[in-house]
């Protein structure tokens with residue numbers, strides 16, 4: 282053990298009506314226009330579930346419940362870990378793109394065709410399975 286603390290980026294696979302919510306990044310330049318799952322860094326003192334609920338509130342203006350882990354952790358450039366959880370909308374909320382360029386709901390047959398951030402591409406089979 283080196284004692285290194287990995288930063289965890291949590292992301293939500295929000296499924297509603299059999300479709301997955303994906304969002305299009307507006308920044309930075311190299312990621313702008315590419316698609317990702319809602320989420321972000323886990324802050325000090327937060328659980329991963331807390332972080333997902335906070336990020337979905339900030340980015341989408343909705344409340345979510347957090348479910349099971351999806352797929353394996355993906356190591357990002359810089360050593361952070363991307364960790365995905367299934368999630369569901371609660372309270373009849375309708376997501377809106379607060380910080381992103383666009384939102385889109387995709388079906389199982391559309392997941393592979395999304396112009397994902399590089400790290401997310403390996404998660405496609407797991408996301409397809411979640412939607413199946």
Ligand SMILES: Nc1nc2c([nH]c(=O)n2[C@H]2C[C@H](O)[C@@H](COP(=O)(O)OP(=O)(O)OP(=O)(O)O)O2)c(=O)[nH]1
Pocket residue numbers: 290291292316317318319320321322323357363398399400401
């Ligand atoms: N949210 C999210 N981030 C992802 C995904 N795939 C992926 O490589 N990332 C990367 C992009 C960023 O380098 C990092 C998360 O950045 P972020 O901008 O969403 O998180 P944040 O709000 O906590 O960060 P910050 O801009 O406030 O520093 O993880 C994904 O599917 N969802």
